[in-house]
Amino acid sequence: MPGSRKLGRPTDHRQAMLRGLVTYLLENGKIETTVTRAKEVRAMADRMITLGKENTLHSRRQALAYVTKEDVVKKLFDEIAPKYEDKNGGYTRIIKTGPRRGDAAEMCIIELV
Structure with missing residues (x-):
């Protein structure tokens, strides 16, 4: 179930970390991180791309509320x-x-297809 992993962090720290990872993934196309973080990032990145496919003012503002960089x-x-x-x-x-x-944490590369 996406969004249910706590990743050993308080809520605000976890949300800020995921926002940063999603922003970095969309900016560069791929990142290297742990498997559990990547699974959480995948859910949010897919959500942001789905918002981008709608291409309305409302979806653009929702994406701006989550992604940390306007460009x-x-x-x-x-x-x-x-x-x-x-x-x-x-x-x-x-x-x-x-x-x-x-x-010895299990590492992986998450990338846009």
């Missing part, structure tokens, strides 16, 4: 969302890369 929202509505116009979900891919050296 990323512009890129979302002008470049990213039109690529997925004929696709119903599944905009991201998670590729596992193995354990992290320091604490």
Whole structure:
């Protein structure tokens, strides 16, 4: 169930972290993070791309309320969302890369398809 993982953080810290990760993913196209974080980011990134496909003033304001950079929202509505116009979900891919050296956390790369 998306949005139910606490990730060992207080609510405000967790929400800020996910907003930053989603913004960075939309800005760069791919990021490297842990698997549990990537699963949470996937749900929110898919939600933002779905908002971008609607392309109304209301959806643009909803995206601006979540994504932390205005130029990323512009890129979302002008470049990213039109690529997925004929696709119903599944905009991201998670590729596992193995354990992290320091604490053996399962790492992965999440990218836009």
